[in-house]
Amino acid sequence: MNLKPLILLLILGAGVVPVFADFPRHVDPALLELDNPDPDALFEMYGGIYGSIIQSEYANAFGLVEVIDELYATPEAKKSISDYNELLRLVISELNETEVSLDQAINELFWLRETEAYQSLLEAAPHLVNANTSTFYLGEESRTIARVLDGSPVELLAGTEEVEVFVDALDQMIFESFFRVDQIIADKLAGLEETTLNASINKNNPFPGETVLISGNLFYSGGGIPGKSIEVKLADDVLGVVETEDYGRFNYEFVMPEYYVKTISIQVSYWPSTEEIGQYSPAITRLTLRPSFFTPSLGLDISENVYPGVQYSFKSNILYLGEPLGGLSFIVNVFGREYTYTSDENGEATIFINVPDNAPTGRNQITLVLRGQGIYGPTNITRTLVVERFETFIELDSRGIHLSGGDAVISGVVKSLFVLISNCVVEVQQGENRVTTITDMNGEFRATFPIALVSPSIKRDFTVSATPEEPWRTKAYLSNSFLVLNSLLLIVVSGAIVYYRLNKRPKPIVENPVIPVSPILAPIQYRQVTMLAGIYVQAVKIVTRITGSYLGPSTTIREYLDRVRHIIRTPVFLLFRRLSRLYESWIYGRKTFNPPLRTSSIILERMQDEDE
Amino acid sequence: MNKTSLSITLGVLVSMVVLVGGTVVYPVIDDLLVENPFWNGLSRFYTSYQPVRMNNYNELDVLLNPRNSTLFIIGPYKEFTDGEVSSILGYISRGGTLVLADDFGVGNLLLESLGLDVRFDLGLLRDPIFREKNRNMPRATANLAGLDYIVLNYPTVLRGVDEGFVSVWSSPLSRVFELGVSDPVWYDSYPIMASIPVSLGRVVVLSDSSVFINSMLDKGDNKELLSTLAKGTIVIDEAHSTQSRLMVVKSFLTNIYSYFGFYEVRYALVLVTLFGVLRMNLSITGSRVDPVDDLMERYPEYDRKQLEWLQKERRKAHGE
Numbered sequence: 001m002n003l004k005p006l007i008l009l010l011i012l013g014a015g016v017v018p019v020f021a022d023f024p025r026h027v028d029p030a031l032l033e034l035d036n037p038d039p040d041a042l043f044e045m046y047g048g049i050y051g052s053i054i055q056s057e058y059a060n061a062f063g064l065v066e067v068i069d070e071l072y073a074t075p076e077a078k079k080s081i082s083d084y085n086e087l088l089r090l091v092i093s094e095l096n097e098t099e100v101s102l103d104q105a106i107n108e109l110f111w112l113r114e115t116e117a118y119q120s121l122l123e124a125a126p127h128l129v130n131a132n133t134s135t136f137y138l139g140e141e142s143r144t145i146a147r148v149l150d151g152s153p154v155e156l157l158a159g160t161e162e163v164e165v166f167v168d169a170l171d172q173m174i175f176e177s178f179f180r181v182d183q184i185i186a187d188k189l190a191g192l193e194e195t196t197l198n199a200s201i202n203k204n205n206p207f208p209g210e211t212v213l214i215s216g217n218l219f220y221s222g223g224g225i226p227g228k229s230i231e232v233k234l235a236d237d238v239l240g241v242v243e244t245e246d247y248g249r250f251n252y253e254f255v256m257p258e259y260y261v262k263t264i265s266i267q268v269s270y271w272p273s274t275e276e277i278g279q280y281s282p283a284i285t286r287l288t289l290r291p292s293f294f295t296p297s298l299g300l301d302i303s304e305n306v307y308p309g310v311q312y313s314f315k316s317n318i319l320y321l322g323e324p325l326g327g328l329s330f331i332v333n334v335f336g337r338e339y340t341y342t343s344d345e346n347g348e349a350t351i352f353i354n355v356p357d358n359a360p361t362g363r364n365q366i367t368l369v370l371r372g373q374g375i376y377g378p379t380n381i382t383r384t385l386v387v388e389r390f391e392t393f394i395e396l397d398s399r400g401i402h403l404s405g406g407d408a409v410i411s412g413v414v415k416s417l418f419v420l421i422s423n424c425v426v427e428v429q430q431g432e433n434r435v436t437t438i439t440d441m442n443g444e445f446r447a448t449f450p451i452a453l454v455s456p457s458i459k460r461d462f463t464v465s466a467t468p469e470e471p472w473r474t475k476a477y478l479s480n481s482f483l484v485l486n487s488l489l490l491i492v493v494s495g496a497i498v499y500y501r502l503n504k505r506p507k508p509i510v511e512n513p514v515i516p517v518s519p520i521l522a523p524i525q526y527r528q529v530t531m532l533a534g535i536y537v538q539a540v541k542i543v544t545r546i547t548g549s550y551l552g553p554s555t556t557i558r559e560y561l562d563r564v565r566h567i568i569r570t571p572v573f574l575l576f577r578r579l580s581r582l583y584e585s586w587i588y589g590r591k592t593f594n595p596p597l598r599t600s601s602i603i604l605e606r607m608q609d610e611d612e
Numbered sequence: 613m614n615k616t617s618l619s620i621t622l623g624v625l626v627s628m629v630v631l632v633g634g635t636v637v638y639p640v641i642d643d644l645l646v647e648n649p650f651w652n653g654l655s656r657f658y659t660s661y662q663p664v665r666m667n668n669y670n671e672l673d674v675l676l677n678p679r680n681s682t683l684f685i686i687g688p689y690k691e692f693t694d695g696e697v698s699s700i701l702g703y704i705s706r707g708g709t710l711v712l713a714d715d716f717g718v719g720n721l722l723l724e725s726l727g728l729d730v731r732f733d734l735g736l737l738r739d740p741i742f743r744e745k746n747r748n749m750p751r752a753t754a755n756l757a758g759l760d761y762i763v764l765n766y767p768t769v770l771r772g773v774d775e776g777f778v779s780v781w782s783s784p785l786s787r788v789f790e791l792g793v794s795d796p797v798w799y800d801s802y803p804i805m806a807s808i809p810v811s812l813g814r815v816v817v818l819s820d821s822s823v824f825i826n827s828m829l830d831k832g833d834n835k836e837l838l839s840t841l842a843k844g845t846i847v848i849d850e851a852h853s854t855q856s857r858l859m860v861v862k863s864f865l866t867n868i869y870s871y872f873g874f875y876e877v878r879y880a881l882v883l884v885t886l887f888g889v890l891r892m893n894l895s896i897t898g899s900r901v902d903p904v905d906d907l908m909e910r911y912p913e914y915d916r917k918q919l920e921w922l923q924k925e926r927r928k929a930h931g932e
Contacts, residue, residue, distance in 0.1 A: 023716055023736045026765040026822035028651040038740030041785045072745040457875040571918050
């Protein structure tokens with residue numbers, strides 16, 4: 001018989017026991033069938049994608065397509081959704097490329113760079129054509145996906161139409177941009193000259209306070225432009241303005257500020273003045289400096305291991321090329337805390353550290369951090385600070401055996417480095433019993449808790465923890481056990497032994513075997529016993545006659561048998577022996593309901609025959 | 613002891629051993645039980661967090677540090693007594709955290725007894741989009757650190773809960789199906805899990821009893837959610853779980869086994885076994901020899917026919 005379906009049904013049935021409702025509480029995920037997304041909800045999601053597209057939120061649209069890609073569906077639906085998404089992704093990508101190029105073109109048109117703008121528009125146009133083509137196929141695929149999911153494609157088709165309208169709008173923008181390019185070209189022909197500004201520096205990594213020279217030139221298609229104002233900015237500060245000389249050349253010197261900075265930007269720009277607008281275009285160029293700085297060295301002398309709860313002082317120093325640096329602030333990080341120190345005129349500082357009570361035992365880190373100050377750059381060092389604690393031990397006294405109904409006593413001493421620890425908090429936990437005590441002047445503790453009278457004999461585990469007052473000592477833990485003996489059990493056993501001793505009587509000798517009988521069947525059984533005895537007596541009579549040996553009142557069946565076995569003839573003896581044993585085993589052996597009357601009678605008959 | 617009695621005794625003993633062994637070895641399939649290693653059990657939860665299994669709510673009253681503990685009641689099947697509600701209230705008021713994960717069970721009765729407004733809706737939440745392979749296993753977004761989404765299995769939703777307490781929501785494309793209502797409300801986002809401060813503690817209500825079962829623990833961030841909720845001493849309610857007869861027998865055997873920890877029981881068992889062995893008077897005989905042949909060998913003068921006849925009669929008398 002195949003029990004698998006039954007077992008499966010049982011297992012499944014266990015999980016679907018409804019209580020208040022007919023909904024199952026849960027179903028084995030392995031047994032749940034793969035189903036398709038609901039077309040209404042799915043098309044609602046696609047609506048979100050179309051909305052993102054016409055809002056030019058392409059990243060969001062891509063994200064939503066990826067979410068739909070991950071949806072669970074049957075293979076057929078998965079394929080049609082995947083095909084549709086691939087097409088949609090193509091449309092989104094092409095529209096994105098179109099807009100990027102179009103934005104670039106519009107930006108360039110703003111700066112009146114008609115050539116670049118024209119190039120960007122040339123790049124945008126084919127992307128839009130591709131997007132338009134893919135959108136057409138999107139409409140066709142809408143019907144496929146709707147058929148597979150058994151839904152109406154109206155919503156998808158409406159979305160496609162929205163995208164088509166958006167494509168038309170972009171197409172119009174491209175067209176208008178081309179028109180604008182033509183306009184700019186026409187304006188430029190009216191005489192505006194595009195300018196270019198070149199600039200360079202003589203040192204890329206100057207030190208603080210060092211002089212830096214910026215040189216360059218301003219020119220247009222007709223050559224250098226002299227007599228124009230060039231502005232130089234360092235970060236957000238205007239350093240100054242310099243006028244171009246012959247062939248548009250200019251030079252400008254400035255001193256690097258005396259403060260630490262990682263990088264700094266220089267902006268060199270030409271802005272046409274009011275009179276020059278319509279003649280020259282503006283020009284900007286940017287340079288980046290990575291200043292060099294002086295890196296001091298930090299020192300920290302940790303000469304010893306530390307203990308919790310104690311304050312320590314360590315010497316630190318700040319040097320540059322062996323020379324002490326005073327007045328510099330630095331931060332010390334240790335044990336999760338921050339301390340700020342300033343070096344003295346000798347470049348030194350004494351650091352005071354309070355090791356917290358809960359500081360982790362072992363290796364800890366101490367870090368000195370110097371941030372960039374003045375002409376000095378940042379630096380830091382890390383050292384190891386070892387926290388030590390003296391180990392604490394618990395020594396228990398002999399636990400012994402405790403009787404139920406009394407008190408269990410756990411006692412002992414707490415030591416650390418061979419010193420007895422006083423005022424140490426000791427917690428003894430045994431089952432639900434928790435006793436908290438404190439060690440005395442000799443480091444001794446004693447915890448007592450009651451044991452219920454009915455508590456059975458059992459081994460009971462307990463734990464002892466000792467928390468010394470001083471944080472520089474470790475906590476100590478110890479697990480052990482003691483035995484509980486049930487007092488009631490002892491009383492009962494002792495009582496039983498005493499009772500047995502007092503009432504000990506010799507075992508009575510049973511003179512005559514008593515055949516246990518059922519009260520109902522007693523008359524029948526006694527009659528059968530009598531018949532069996534009668535058969536045996538007749539057999540004895542035969543043997544007595546042959547052997548002359550009588551069965552006396554004190555002779556047992558076995559004794560009589562042994563006596564006559566060598567006297568009578570063999571067949572008669574064998575029959576008599578068989579009969580004797582039948583009688584003996586029924587009288588003294590295990591009782592059966594019916595005595596072996598039939599067998600005995602047959603044996604007696606055979607004996608009589610043999611006797612004759 | 614004769615052979616028949618010995619056979620019966622041994623048969624009974626072997627049957628008992630087989631029955632007990634079978635009961636112990638046969639795994640539990642009870643729903644939402646920590647011993648159940650199958651899909652609908654909580655054995656993985658148990659092995660990961662070793663929670664205290666609570667069958668008596670009095671144990672809650674003596675919990676040492678409720679502030680550093682979490683009580684899980686997952687899919688309760690049986691109603692809570694007044695005493696149990698009182699114990700839970702006491703536990704929460706001492707700073708404990710109760711996580712009640714339920715859907716179509718008796719969770720609402722407990723929430724009502726605790727005096728909270730939040731309820732399990734008892735409608736079935738389905739999500740046709742944000743789900744695992746079937747809409748009955750929706751994904752719900754978790755606004756918890758390190759969690760993205762959790763996966764549910766035939767869940768319901770919460771109602772009557774302040775949105776400020778809700779930390780897990782279903783997707784905006786989910787729907788709730790009420791019993792007997794063919795056209796559910798339109799898509800919406802529904803609260804799935806809320807953490808409600810009560811006195812010094814808090815009650816976390818999760819509208820699905822299946823999030824932590826073995827087959828769901830690896831889905832989404834379910835395991836991480838469990839890790840987020842299970843803080844301190846973990847206690848799991850077993851007093852309101854459904855228990856099959858197998859589980860009842862297993863519990864009984866476990867209790868019996870625990871009694872063997874007592875020295876009285878151990879020694880009594882040893883004594884009984886010793887007594888039984890001493891009473892068993894087994895006479896192991898070698899190969900059987902025909903009594904007629906035996907007699908004829910010792911007494912060649914006997915009549916073989918007579919002996920054979922006697923042997924036959926003896927067998928008849930013994931019913932052999």
